Amino acid sequence: MSKTVVFNxxxxxxxxxxxxxxxxxxxxxxxxxxxxxxxVQPFDCLFRSGAARQWVQARFPQRIGNEFAGVIDAVxxxxxxxxxxxxxxxxxxxxxxxxxxxxxxxxIVAKSAGMPWAEAGVMSASGQTASTAxxxxxxxxxxxxxxxxxxxxxxxxxxxxxxPGAPPSSAPPANPTTTISVPxxxxxxFTGTASSSGCEPSRRMVWTPPLSPPVPRRPCTRPSSWSATxxxxxxxxxxxxxxxxxxxxxxxxxxxxxxxxx
Numbered sequence: 001m002s003k004t005v006v007f008n009x010x011x012x013x014x015x016x017x018x019x020x021x022x023x024x025x026x027x028x029x030x031x032x033x034x035x036x037x038x039x040v041q042p043f044d045c046l047f048r049s050g051a052a053r054q055w056v057q058a059r060f061p062q063r064i065g066n067e068f069a070g071v072i073d074a075v076x077x078x079x080x081x082x083x084x085x086x087x088x089x090x091x092x093x094x095x096x097x098x099x100x101x102x103x104x105x106x107x108i109v110a111k112s113a114g115m116p117w118a119e120a121g122v123m124s125a126s127g128q129t130a131s132t133a134x135x136x137x138x139x140x141x142x143x144x145x146x147x148x149x150x151x152x153x154x155x156x157x158x159x160x161x162x163x164p165g166a167p168p169s170s171a172p173p174a175n176p177t178t179t180i181s182v183p184x185x186x187x188x189x190f191t192g193t194a195s196s197s198g199c200e201p202s203r204r205m206v207w208t209p210p211l212s213p214p215v216p217r218r219p220c221t222r223p224s225s226w227s228a229t230x231x232x233x234x235x236x237x238x239x240x241x242x243x244x245x246x247x248x249x250x251x252x253x254x255x256x257x258x259x260x261x262x
Contacts, residue, residue, distance in 0.1 A: 001020045001021065001022065001023065002020070002021055002022065002023040002024070002098065002099045002100045003018050003019070003020060003021075003098065003099045004018070004019055004021055004063060004097065004098040004099070005017070005018060005063070005064060005065070005097035005098065006018075006019050006060075006061040006062060006063055006064070007048055007058070007060070007061070007062055007064065008060045008061050008062075009060065010048065010049055010050030010053070010058065011048070011049065011050075012048075012049065013048070015048065016048070016064070016097075019061070023099075023100050024100055024101075024102040025074065025102070026074050026075060026076035026079075026102050027076050027077075027102075028076050028077045028078045029076060029077075029078050029079060029104055029105060030076040030079070030102050030103060030104055030105065031072050031074065031075050031076060031079055031082055031088075031102070031103065031105055031108065032072065032073055032074035032075075032100055032101070032102045033068065033070040033071065033072055033073070033088060033090075033100065033101050033102075033103065033108070034070050034071050034072075034073045034099065034100055035068045035069070035070040035096065035098060035099060035100065035101060036068075036069055036070040036071065036117040036120075036121070037068065037069050037070070037117040037118050037120065037121030037122075038065045038067065038068045038069075038096040038097050038098075038121055039065075039066075039067040039068070039096070039121045039122035039123075039124065039125060040065075041066060041067065041125055043066065044064055044065060044066070047064065047094075048064060062094070063094050063095050063097065063098070064094055064096075064097050065092070065094065065095060065096030065097035065098070066091055066092065066093055066094065066095075066096055066124070066125070067089075067090070067091050067092075067096055067121065067122065067123070067124035067125050068089065068090065068091070068092060068096040068101055068121060068124075069087075069088070069089035069090075069111055069117055069120035069121040069123070070087075070088065070089075070101075071085065071086070071087055071088075072084055072085065072086045072088060073085075073100075079105045081105055082105055082108070082110075086110065087110070087111040087113075087120075088108040088109060088110055088111055089108065089109060089111045089120045089121070089123050089124060090103060090107045090108030090109060090124060091103075091107055091124045091125075092107065122153070125153070126152075126153035126154045126156070126157050127157045127161075129154045129157075130154045130155070130157035130158035130161055131157070131161055133154070133158065134158060134161055134162055139162055145158075145162050147159055147162070
């Protein structure tokens with residue numbers, strides 16, 4: 001059996017509850033991941049509350065959650081890049097708040113050995129968005145970068161990716177815009193702590209099974225900057241940020257859809 005978080009009606013976090021189901025089995029080209037941590041995105045709040053129903057309607061009982069990190073415990077036919085026991089992170093559309101997720105091998109990347117599970121669980125959205133933005137801008141050595149909303153999820157990652165070694169405290173909530181000089185464009189290895197804005201606490205929430213579902217500390221409200229930092233920037237999403245051991249174009253650099261991020 002495997003536990004999954006679902007909701008049967010729109011509402012606040014109290015509508016979330018656990019159900020037991022048969023553990024899913026991977027098909028050809030798929031892997032099954034035992035989830036260690038799942039990120040809680042602002043989109044999750046909007047979807048669960050019904051605020052996003054004009055774009056995405058729930059089908060009750062509805063699963064939830066779009067990013068996760070965990071350990072592969074089953075591999076489907078034809079998968080050669082990953083093996084049982086590999087530590088990975090990735091995305092699973094409206095399915096990540098669960099003990100197990102089944103995804104295509106293209107939807108995951110290897111987790112860096114030194115990265116804590118809680119941080120790996122939130123890399124897929126904010127970390128990927130920050131990395132993609134910096135790459136699209138062509139940020140290079142000695143460039144100066146102005147990062148707006150640097151205390152948010154994307155901004156916190158962007159500061160650390162652009163300036164390796166810069167602590168999250170370099171972008172305090174009281175001063176959400178940060179200007180930094182870039183000693184080099186990309187860090188050879190990166191682990192960081194994502195912050196969040198809008199629906200979530202100042203530290204990005206992570207649900208770790210088999211604990212009870214995540215409960216935000218304040219009501220979910222639509223962030224005023226949603227159109228600028230969420231759906232409007234969605235097309236820029238391309239690849240999950242590879243670990244230092246991954247090369248560009250590797251099979252582990254997985255594309256993902258443009259879900260809004262924090």
